[in-house]
Amino acid sequence: MIPIAKPLLGKEEIDAVSEVLSSGMIAQGPKVEEFELAFADYIGCEYAAAVNSGTAALHIALLAHGIGKGDEVITSPFSFIATANSILYTGAKPVFADIEPATYNIDPERIQEKITSKTRAIMPVHLYGHPADMKAITEIADDNRLILIEDACQSHGAECLGRRVGSFGTGAFSFYPTKNMTTSEGGMLTTNEKEIAEKAKIIRAHGSKVRYLHEMLGFNMRMTDIAAAIGLVQLGKLDRFTAARQENAGILSAGLKGISGIVPAETKTGYTHVFHQYTVRTEKRDQLAAFLKEKGIGTGVHYPIPIHKQPLYKELGYKDSLPISEKAAEEVLSLPVHPALSRADLQGIVEATKEFYAKD
Numbered sequence: 001m002i003p004i005a006k007p008l009l010g011k012e013e014i015d016a017v018s019e020v021l022s023s024g025m026i027a028q029g030p031k032v033e034e035f036e037l038a039f040a041d042y043i044g045c046e047y048a049a050a051v052n053s054g055t056a057a058l059h060i061a062l063l064a065h066g067i068g069k070g071d072e073v074i075t076s077p078f079s080f081i082a083t084a085n086s087i088l089y090t091g092a093k094p095v096f097a098d099i100e101p102a103t104y105n106i107d108p109e110r111i112q113e114k115i116t117s118k119t120r121a122i123m124p125v126h127l128y129g130h131p132a133d134m135k136a137i138t139e140i141a142d143d144n145r146l147i148l149i150e151d152a153c154q155s156h157g158a159e160c161l162g163r164r165v166g167s168f169g170t171g172a173f174s175f176y177p178t179k180n181m182t183t184s185e186g187g188m189l190t191t192n193e194k195e196i197a198e199k200a201k202i203i204r205a206h207g208s209k210v211r212y213l214h215e216m217l218g219f220n221m222r223m224t225d226i227a228a229a230i231g232l233v234q235l236g237k238l239d240r241f242t243a244a245r246q247e248n249a250g251i252l253s254a255g256l257k258g259i260s261g262i263v264p265a266e267t268k269t270g271y272t273h274v275f276h277q278y279t280v281r282t283e284k285r286d287q288l289a290a291f292l293k294e295k296g297i298g299t300g301v302h303y304p305i306p307i308h309k310q311p312l313y314k315e316l317g318y319k320d321s322l323p324i325s326e327k328a329a330e331e332v333l334s335l336p337v338h339p340a341l342s343r344a345d346l347q348g349i350v351e352a353t354k355e356f357y358a359k360d
């Protein structure tokens with residue numbers, strides 16, 4: 001079976017973990033700080049705060065900006081549930097703006113329509129590794145004095161306007177094993193604001209900077225040195241991983257081009273797509289997925305139910321109609337694109353897809 005995702009871990013990661021275990025310093029320690037400095041440098045921002053998940057990074061980003069009860073945060077309904085849930089955790093209200101059909105990212109025009117006197121922040125998601133329209137979104141944020149929090153959990157190293165995502169506002173990254181780089185579980189907040197970085201580091205450690213002096217309500221959301229040691233090695237490999245993802249995506253796009261009934265993944269001009277997912281669109285999504293599965297090819301649906309249609313959100317009273325997201329949820333299918341794929345794997349994926357549409 002060709003899996004839809006596969007973390008690439010080698011001897012370097014094993015050695016790095018062994019070193020930490022031997023040191024006896026296995027919770028948050030010097031490796032975490034080293035990883036934060038290296039990650040901030042990679043993203044091109046001033047500060048970074050390591051945490052224990054991407055969800056925690058989003059949650060802390062909102063809290064560090066003082067967002068809570070009575071506030072509204074505009075975000076994408078077409079994402080992993082953690083995006084919107086992080087807003088709920090703070091007591092604020094997620095407000096959903098529909099997406100653009102080509103990139104599946106939040107549509108700036110739809111953001112504009114959702115701004116009210118309660119809006120405090122915009123949280124775009126750089127979905128699948130394709131940056132959201134940051135030119136328009138930063139303009140809207142500036143014009144309306146809104147905080148910008150980027151869900152960059154799928155887009156390590158993705159670029160637009162000559163900058164890496166996560167450096168425009170306060171960024172949140174995930175290092176879950178399926179992501180473009182991993183620490184096992186883990187996350188990172190990135191920012192150019194010193195106060196936000198400091199606050200994030202306080203919130204992740206029980207609201208405390210000085211031991212046993214608690215300034216505010218915090219959590220235990222720390223990263224361990226074991227995770228950070230893996231992250232440092234993976235960060236060193238990230239450019240190679242990304243280049244392999246981009247090359248694989250190119251092979252898939254070239255192979256799928258011209259098959260009628262399937263729309264290959266798109267990259268808009270001026271954007272660097274890091275292909276966390278290679279996602280096609282087809283009306284025969286479920287049939288194609290079943291056919292590929294029979295051929296030993298794993299696929300994924302990201303995501304089958306938009307967030308506003310999830311039982312949790314219906315229970316909360318959400319009745320939005322967001323047609324572009326709802327249609328995408330019925331038609332998207334992610335094909336394997338990860339760096340562990342061989343040429344033969346990619347050829348097999350293309351041939352099987354051609355076969356499916358030929359028999360149709």
Ligand SMILES: *Cc1c(COP(=O)(O)O)cnc(C)c1O
Nearest residue numbers: 053054055080082083153174176
């Ligand atoms: C993975 C992911 C998250 C959550 O990250 P975790 O590390 O799993 O908590 C949030 N948003 C998006 C878009 C993601 O893909």
